[in-house]
Structures are given as structure tokens and as C-alpha cells.
Amino acid sequence: MGRLSPRAIYLGLAAPAGALVFALLVCALILSVTGHPPLEVAEAMVGSLERPRTAANSLNSATTYYLSAVAVAIGFKMRLFNIGVDGQYRLAAMLAAALAGTSFMDALPSFLRIAMTIAAAMLVGAVWAGIAGFLKVTRGVSEVISTIMLNAVATALVAFLLNPDRLAVTVAGSNNIGTPTISEGGRVPGFGYPGSSSDVFGLIVLAALVGVVYWFMLNRTRFGFDLKATGQSESAAVASGVNVKKMVLASMLLSGAAAGLVGMPQLLGASYSYALDFPAGIGFTGIAIALLGRNHPVGMAFAALLWGTLDQTSNVLDLSGVPKEIVIIMQGVIVLSVVIAYELMRRYRLRLEQRDVGRALGTAREEVHQ
Amino acid sequence: MFAQGACDISTESQSAFAVELRGITKRFPGVVANSDVNVGVRGGTVHALVGENGAGKSTLMKILYGMQRPDEGTILINGEPVELHSPADAIDAGIGMVHQHFMLADNLTVLENVVLGNEPRAGLGLDFSAARSKIRDISARYGLGVDPDRLVDELGVGERQRVEILKVLYRGARILILDEPTAVLVPQEVDELFGNLRELKAEGLTLLFISHKLDEVLSVADDITVMRRGTTVRSVAPGEVTARQLAELMVGSALPVPELRDSTVTDTPVLEVAGLTVQAPDGRTVLAEMSFTIHAGEVLGVAGVEGNGQAELVEALMGIRTPASGRISLLGKDITKLSTRRRRSAGVGYIPEDRHRQGVLLESTLWENRILGHQTSRPSVRGPLLDRAGARADTERIVEEYDVRTPGIDVVAGALSGGNQQKLIVGREMSGRPVLLIASHPTRGVDVGAQAAIWEQIRKARAEHLAVLLISADLDELIGMSDSLSVILRGRLVAEYDPGAVTPEQLGSAMTGAAGEVS
Numbered sequence: 028m029g030r031l032s033p034r035a036i037y038l039g040l041a042a043p044a045g046a047l048v049f050a051l052l053v054c055a056l057i058l059s060v061t062g063h064p065p066l067e068v069a070e071a072m073v074g075s076l077e078r079p080r081t082a083a084n085s086l087n088s089a090t091t092y093y094l095s096a097v098a099v100a101i102g103f104k105m106r107l108f109n110i111g112v113d114g115q116y117r118l119a120a121m122l123a124a125a126l127a128g129t130s131f132m133d134a135l136p137s138f139l140r141i142a143m144t145i146a147a148a149m150l151v152g153a154v155w156a157g158i159a160g161f162l163k164v165t166r167g168v169s170e171v172i173s174t175i176m177l178n179a180v181a182t183a184l185v186a187f188l189l190n191p192d193r194l195a196v197t198v199a200g201s202n203n204i205g206t207p208t209i210s211e212g213g214r215v216p217g218f219g220y221p222g223s224s225s226d227v228f229g230l231i232v233l234a235a236l237v238g239v240v241y242w243f244m245l246n247r248t249r250f251g252f253d254l255k256a257t258g259q260s261e262s263a264a265v266a267s268g269v270n271v272k273k274m275v276l277a278s279m280l281l282s283g284a285a286a287g288l289v290g291m292p293q294l295l296g297a298s299y300s301y302a303l304d305f306p307a308g309i310g311f312t313g314i315a316i317a318l319l320g321r322n323h324p325v326g327m328a329f330a331a332l333l334w335g336t337l338d339q340t341s342n343v344l345d346l347s348g349v350p351k352e353i354v355i356i357m358q359g360v361i362v363l364s365v366v367i368a369y370e371l372m373r374r375y376r377l378r379l380e381q382r383d384v385g386r387a388l389g390t391a392r393e394e395v396h397q
Numbered sequence: 398m399f400a401q402g403a404c405d406i407s408t409e410s411q412s413a414f415a416v417e418l419r420g421i422t423k424r425f426p427g428v429v430a431n432s433d434v435n436v437g438v439r440g441g442t443v444h445a446l447v448g449e450n451g452a453g454k455s456t457l458m459k460i461l462y463g464m465q466r467p468d469e470g471t472i473l474i475n476g477e478p479v480e481l482h483s484p485a486d487a488i489d490a491g492i493g494m495v496h497q498h499f500m501l502a503d504n505l506t507v508l509e510n511v512v513l514g515n516e517p518r519a520g521l522g523l524d525f526s527a528a529r530s531k532i533r534d535i536s537a538r539y540g541l542g543v544d545p546d547r548l549v550d551e552l553g554v555g556e557r558q559r560v561e562i563l564k565v566l567y568r569g570a571r572i573l574i575l576d577e578p579t580a581v582l583v584p585q586e587v588d589e590l591f592g593n594l595r596e597l598k599a600e601g602l603t604l605l606f607i608s609h610k611l612d613e614v615l616s617v618a619d620d621i622t623v624m625r626r627g628t629t630v631r632s633v634a635p636g637e638v639t640a641r642q643l644a645e646l647m648v649g650s651a652l653p654v655p656e657l658r659d660s661t662v663t664d665t666p667v668l669e670v671a672g673l674t675v676q677a678p679d680g681r682t683v684l685a686e687m688s689f690t691i692h693a694g695e696v697l698g699v700a701g702v703e704g705n706g707q708a709e710l711v712e713a714l715m716g717i718r719t720p721a722s723g724r725i726s727l728l729g730k731d732i733t734k735l736s737t738r739r740r741r742s743a744g745v746g747y748i749p750e751d752r753h754r755q756g757v758l759l760e761s762t763l764w765e766n767r768i769l770g771h772q773t774s775r776p777s778v779r780g781p782l783l784d785r786a787g788a789r790a791d792t793e794r795i796v797e798e799y800d801v802r803t804p805g806i807d808v809v810a811g812a813l814s815g816g817n818q819q820k821l822i823v824g825r826e827m828s829g830r831p832v833l834l835i836a837s838h839p840t841r842g843v844d845v846g847a848q849a850a851i852w853e854q855i856r857k858a859r860a861e862h863l864a865v866l867l868i869s870a871d872l873d874e875l876i877g878m879s880d881s882l883s884v885i886l887r888g889r890l891v892a893e894y895d896p897g898a899v900t901p902e903q904l905g906s907a908m909t910g911a912a913g914e915v916s
């Protein structure tokens with residue numbers, strides 16, 4: 028029963044594909060009930076995707092979502108629920124932006140500036156998540172509660188610091204305020220997308236790298252083994268020599284460091300400053316994508332792409348008079364049906380294998396025993 | 398009553414049986430666990446199910462308890478065909494099951510565990526006091542000695558089992574399934590349990606039990622069904638066979654006897670324990686001032702009734718539990734403060750008493766389980782990286798050498814039968830030439846054939862200077878395998894015996910404190 032037989036691959040894809048089809052049907056139903064012809068809506072969305080700008084933006088959204096999903100997944104693998112990715116990346120992005128925008132950075136070589144900004148963001152994210160880890164290890168505080176509360180604290184802290192008296196300046200020509208704009212040398216150039224006015228984030232490379240590192244850590248390193256073992260059975264992990272407290276702390280720090288990266292592609296590739304309108308809520312999207320992609324590095328990449336595409340193509344809906352919230356409904360239905368589909372598929376696969384085995388063995392079991 | 402016993406039921410009248418399984422077939426990926434199984438159990442009797450590891454005994458019982466659906470076949474209860482979709486259905490049909498692996502929630506009390514899923518309601522709230530007195534009643538009636546307010550986490554394996562039995566009785570079961578209930582008990586407890594079973598039988602309950610200990614089976618069962626490779630091969634009455642014949646029926650080989658040959662004890666101390674004291678979270682002293690030494694090539698056996706400090710001793714030695722005072726040294730080096738991981742990489746092997754809690758990752762593959770506990774040593778790991786090829790190859794070796802019955806090393810550990818999981822653990826802990834093996838019940842749940850193989854492996858390693866701390870409920874195993882033998886009672890080593898001269902009876906009375914304190 029090789030794990031990569033054609034049937035295994037086909038079955039692995041069947042679950043998400045089936046869920047997608049189901050979600051499409053539900054949305055079509057909702058659309059027709061509310062008096063919008065589903066086919067036309069679909070046509071409009073697909074049509075908009077053919078516009079290079081939408082495609083480029085979809086890739087960009089996916090990049091950010093993917094980083095967020097990886098941050099969540101690191102916790103999930105250990106049965107830790109880091110609900111605080113949202114606060115972690117916002118605080119990290121703001122502080123990193125403030126650092127990158129300072130004038131003394133202008134003197135440094137570009138590469139160093141970018142590296143320092145990214146490192147700062149990872150550090151802030153790690154520290155912020157680390158607080159929750161520390162509370163869990165020393166005081167037994169559930170990380171769900173503490174990270175949710177830390178989200179609120181992060182919001183308040185960002186609002187406090189994002190003030191002309193402190194880290195922010197008024198953005199010229201508007202009443203928006205943000206950190207000083209990062210000068211040319213601190214930015215990450217994007218990749219041009221033929222025919223599109225907006226570039227693809229240069230840091231899409233970083234997202235891919237994070238995915239590879241995540242995969243490598245989980246499947247090839249001792250640390251990853253300890254992490255998964257702790258997630259599966261804490262008592263067995265302890266008996267095998269894992270220091271569970273250390274693992275909790277380490278995985279929260281890692282998760283937070285990954286969360287710190289979430290704002291970077293946007294900051295260094297498009298916004299160049301952390302202002303009031305910096306995208307928020309991506310931490311929660313990350314939870315949905317980690318679920319959809321089953322914490323798998325490749326699965327999450329597809330999930331992030333799907334999510335980003337849906338987000339971007341939904342912009343066209345307003346133009347045709349369809350509430351774009353239909354896409355949010357669709358995303359919700361996808362997550363729900365995927366979770367159900369995975370379970371159904373698991374049972375179906377078991378039955379298939381049993382039938383094969385039954386056919387191969389008849390009632391004799393000698394072969395099994397070699 | 399029925400001279401035929403539980404024989405071929407197709408010819409028997411159906412109303413004769415409390416439980417009748419007809420043509421049961423169950424397939425799992427890679428194995429056929431049951432194929433066309435037919436068993437009839439007379440009401441008000443004790444019916445034993447025996448067979449080698451992986452023969453399909455647990456699977457059959459899980460089907461009867463509604464935990465697994467048969468692919469084919471029918472179940473009749475008191476002559477009526479029933480469809481059991483879940484344990485809830487089985488409970489409604491009056492069937493209860495005590496599992497091979499206990500299924501209690503650690504951080505709840507006995508009372509909460511017993512009423513879980515069956516909460517006594519009083520208006521809006523829960524009526525715990527009624528439940529508490531009902532538990533006390535049942536406990537007293539069958540001499541289970543269960544205190545409803547203890548935390549399950551604090552209970553030893555034997556006590557947990559009595560809670561499981563009580564839980565089943567609490568739900569009003571009339572047909573009781575016990576999967577290897579005696580594997581975890583010392584002889585006195587086994588006698589008590591059998592006393593309980595006889596009482597239950599006298600009240601008209603039907604008991605089905607699985608065991609690898611054939612003497613016990615012969616002494617308590619009214620009928621015996623032998624399973625092999627997924628089918629029933631024979632039904633016998635205990636009077637018709639000897640333990641040896643039964644073993645031959647099961648595995649086709651004779652009963653093994655654990656016996657050390659020449660002494661291999663050297664005078665190099667491997668494990669030295671001095672004044673080791675361990676306290677429970679509530680401040681009770683569970684291990685008091687314990688001191689002993691194990692030399693290279695020596696097996697120190699520790700006999701004792703479950704819950705007298707064995708678990709605490711083992712966990713303190715492994716670094717899982719912090720002792721209040723005392724000193725532990727390995728090969729002359731003080732390891733009292735070392736982490737579990739450092740101790741393991743210093744060459745300490747560990748066979749835990751509860752394999753599901755501490756021994757395996759049920760959702761991981763066999764080769765991943767090979768790495769567990771050996772995350773710092775070859776061949777499974779190289780530096781900070783896993784060596785997948787090395788781990789896989791060594792898993793193949795273990796499967797081969799220890800006769801782990803599995804369709805392959807990519808199946809998850811949870812898919813193996815209990816005894817085969819145990820063989821995998823023993824094989825893993827014996828690999829990499831440990832200097833010290835801490836073995837709690839190393840042959841618990843393995844069939845007589847595999848038991849002999851494990852004993853042989855321990856003997857071989859001992860000849861190559863392995864030091865072993867052997868804790869076991871099986872007195873024959875202890876006497877046969879140990880170079881020196883101590884009895885643990887209330888957290889102290891109270892007596893020492895020469896394994897060559899002691900009898901199980903002497904040990905038994907020392908274990909309960911009846912012999913008075915020696916040494």
C-alpha cells in the first residue's frame with residue numbers, strides 16, 4: 028500500500044475537490060434564490076481573473092495568507108491553538124515598519140536593511156506569542172484564552188504607538204497616520220506581471236521558503252518529531268524524553284516568528300509604511316486555511332491560493348450588483364464541507380482497502396504473516 | 398447442563414446461548430482479523446477466549462460490544478438477532494466491556510468516570526450523592542475496594558481495572574466482556590478477581606474473558622474457545638485438556654518456562670540507588686528510603702502488589718518523576734538530576750507498564766514508533782536530523798526478530814494487536830545495546846510463544862552484561878528470570894529472596910505483608 032500510488036493521490040485530491048463542488052452548488056443555490064443568475068456571476072468572477080491585475084493580486088493575497096496559515100499550523104501540530112497570530116503580525120509589522128522607516132537605516136546596504144526589518148518582525152511576533160507560551164508553561168494558562176487577550180492588547184498597543192507623538196507621522200495629503208515611509212533601499216522589489224499595474228510581491232519567495240522549512244522541520248528533524256509526538260500523546264512524549272514545557276515554549280516562539288512574517292510582503296512590497304489602513308484579520312484567515320490545507324505545506328499553499336483568488340475576484344461582484352459577501356459565505360461553506368469530506372473520504376478509503384485485501388487474501392491470513 | 402459445551406453452534410438450538418456469534422468476518426487494511434467466526438456462549442457461565450497475539454480476539458469482542466461493525470455475520474443475544482451500531486446499543490442490550498487498555502479519563506475522579514455519559518440527574522443538576530452510594534454498594538458487594546472520590550490519575554493499573562469493572566456493572570450489564578483482565582494483576586488479585594467473577598456468575602451474569610495465562614483459563618472457565626489466525630479452531634471444556642495441550646492448540650508449540658541458565662552477574666555496579674524517596678502530589682510518601690544495586694549481567698526482580706510504589710520507582714529512575722531525596726547513579730555517574738532524554742541516551746531502556754500511555758504513538762507508523770524514545774541515537778537519528786532509512790531498516794529487523802505480526806512497517810501502531818505492540822516496544826528498547834533495562838511487565842499481553850522469545854532476548858542481552866530491573870505480576874516470570882528477587886510493599890523493599898529457593902506461595906504472602914517484615 029504505497030502512500031503515493033495513483034489511487035492514493037486521486038483519493039487525496041477527491042476530498043477537497045468534492046468539497047469545492049459542493050460549496051459551489053450551495054452558493055449557486057443562494058444566488059438563484061436571491062435572484063442572481065449563478066452562471067453569470069461565475070462568468071464575471073472567472074472573467075476578472077483573466078485580468079492580469081486580479082491574478083497578480085490573488086497571488087499576493089495568497090502569499091500573506093500562506094504565511095499566516097503556517098504560523099497557525101505550527102501550533103496545531105502540537106495541539107496548541109495560537110489564535111493570536113492576528114495580534115502578533117500586526118504588532119510585528121508596526122514595530123518593524125517603524126524600525127525600517129527610521130532615517131539611520133538609510134545609510135545601510137539594502138540587503139541588510141531588509142534582513143533587519145524581517146528579523147525584527149520575527150522577533151516581535153515571537154516575543155508576543157512567547158508571552159502566551161510562558162504563561163502556559165509557568166501558570167498553566169490556556170493559550171487559547173491568553174492569545175485572544177493578547178490580540179486585544181496588541182490592538183490597543185498599536186493604536187497607542189501609532190500616534191504622531193510617538194512612532195507615527197501624518198501621511199501627507201490625508202488624515203491617515205502611519206509610520207514613516209520606508210525609503211527605496213528598504214523595500215523589496217516585486218516581480219512584474221505582464222499586463223498588470225501591480226507587481227507580484229518579491230517576498231513570495233520568502234513564503235515558499237517558509238513552506239519548505241516548515242516541511243523539513245516537521246518531517247526530517249528531531250525537533251519536528253518531538254513536536255508531533257507531543258501533539259499525539261503527551262505522556263508518551265514525556266517518557267521518550269521530550270521536555271514538554273520546552274516544546275510548548277519553542278513552538279509558540281516559532282509560531283509567533285512565522286506570524287511576524289505575515290505583514291512583511293505587504294509592508295515591504297506595497298504599503299512601505301504601517302498605517303491605519305494596514306490589512307487586519309489575516310490571522311483568522313490563517314486558521315481557516317490551515318484547516319483547509321490540513322496543516323500540510325502543499326495543501327495550505329493550494330488553500331491560500333484559492334482563498335486569495337476568491338477574495339480578489341469578488342471585487343468584481345459589486346460592479347454587477349451582487350453582494351460580494353456571497354464569497355464569504357462560499358469560503359465558510361468550503362471549510363465546513365472540506366472537514367466533512369475528509370472524514371467521508373477516510374472511511375471510503377478504508378473500505379476500498381478492505382475490499383482489496385479481502386479479495387487478495389480470501390479467508391487465508393498466511394500471506395499477511397509472511 | 399450442556400454436555401456439548403460451546404461446540405459447533407450451527408447444530409445447536411439457538412435459545413441455549415446468551416451470546417451467539419455466527420459467521421463473523423471483519424477485515425482491516427492488510428489483514429483479515431476475523432473470518433467466519435462462530436462462537437456460542439451459554440448463559441450464566443464463564444467463557445474463555447484464547448489464542449496467539451493477533452488471532453482476532455479483541456476484534457471479535459469489540460464487534461460484540463458495538464465498537465466495530467462486522468463486514469459479515471450476525472450476533473444473537475439470548476436468541477434474538479441484534480444490530481449493534483455503537484457501545485450504547487451494546488449497553489442497552491446488557492453487554493459491558495472492560496478493555497485490554499483502560500479507557501478512563503485521568504484527570505477525573507472515579508465517581509466522575511463511572512457516571513460519565515450516564516450522568517445521574519436530579520432536576521437540573523447532577524445527583525452525585527446517589528451515584529456515590531450506588532458505587533459504594535457495588536464496590537462492597539463484589540469486594541472491589543473502589544473509593545469513588547480518588548482521582549484516576551493516582552490509581553495503579555489494578556485499581557483502574559476494578560473501576561472499569563465497576564463502571565460496567567453500574568450500567569447494569571448482564572453480559573460482561575473482559576479483555577485480558579488478569580494481565581495486570583498479581584496472583585492474589587487474580588484470585589480475588591476470579592472470586593468476583595464466580596459471584597457474578599452465581600447471580601446469573603454471563604462472562605466472556607480473554608487471557609494468555611492458560612492455567613487461569615483452565616481454573617475459572619466453563620468453556621474455552623481457541624482462536625487462531627482469525628478463526629475458531631476448537632472449543633474445549635477445561636477438563637479435557639492440560640495447559641500444555643491448550644498452548645499447542647493455540648500456537649502449535651509447548652508452554653515456555655522462564656529459566657536463567659548460569660549466573661552472569663559481574664561485580665560492576667550499573668545502577669545504584671541510595672535513599673530514594675518519592676512523594677505523591679498530596680504529600681504522601683509513596684517510596685521510602687529505597688536503596689539497591691544492580692550489577693552488569695544481573696536481573697533484579699521486584700515482586701509486589703500493584704500500587705505499592707512500583708510505578709513511582711520506575712518513573713523516578715527514568716527521570717519522569719522528581720524524587721524528594723536520594724541518589725541514583727548509573728555506572729558510577731550521578732544521574733539524579735539528569736533529564737529523561739539524557740538518561741535514555743546514556744543507555745537506559747524503558748518498557749513502561751502501560752504501553753498506550755507511555756510506550757507508543759498510536760497514530761504514528763511503526764517506523765516512527767521505532768524512533769520514539771531513541772530520538773538521540775543511531776540508527777534512527779543522525780545529529781538533529783531523522784534518519785528515515787536507518788529507522789525503517791531497523792524496524793524491519795525488529796519486526797523480523799520479535800515476530801511482530803503486521804502487514805508492514807507503514808501501518809500505524811494502533812492497528813496492531815495489543816501483544817504485537819508490546820513486542821515492538823520490547824524490540825525497540827532492547828536495540829542499541831542498552832546498559833540498563835527498566836522493564837515493567839515486559840511480557841504483558843503477549844502470547845506464550847512470543848513470551849518465550851522475549852525471555853530469550855533478555856537472557857542473551859544479560860549474558861552481554863545488560864543490567865535489568867524487572868517488575869512483573871507474573872511470579873513464574875520473576876522467579877525464573879531473576880538473579881536476585883525483592884518484594885516491594887508500601888514503598889519499601891521489605892524482603893529479599895533467592896530465586897532458586899523461593900516458591901510462588903512464599904512470595905505471595907510476602908507481597909501482602911503476611912510474612913512479616915524481613916531484612
Ligand SMILES: Nc1ncnc2c1ncn2[C@@H]1O[C@H](COP(=O)(O)OP(=O)(O)OP(=O)(O)O)[C@@H](O)[C@H]1O
Nearest residue numbers: 425430450451452453454455456812813814815816
Ligand atoms: N483498527 C485496526 N486497524 C487495522 N488492523 C487492525 C485493527 N485492529 C486490529 N487489527 C488487526 O487485526 C488483527 C487482530 O487483532 P486483535 O487485536 O483482535 O488481536 P488479539 O487476538 O486481541 O491479539 P492480542 O493477544 O495481541 O491482544 C491483528 O492482525 C491486528 O493487527
Ligand SMILES: [Mg+2]
Nearest residue numbers: 455497814815
Ligand atoms: Mg487483544
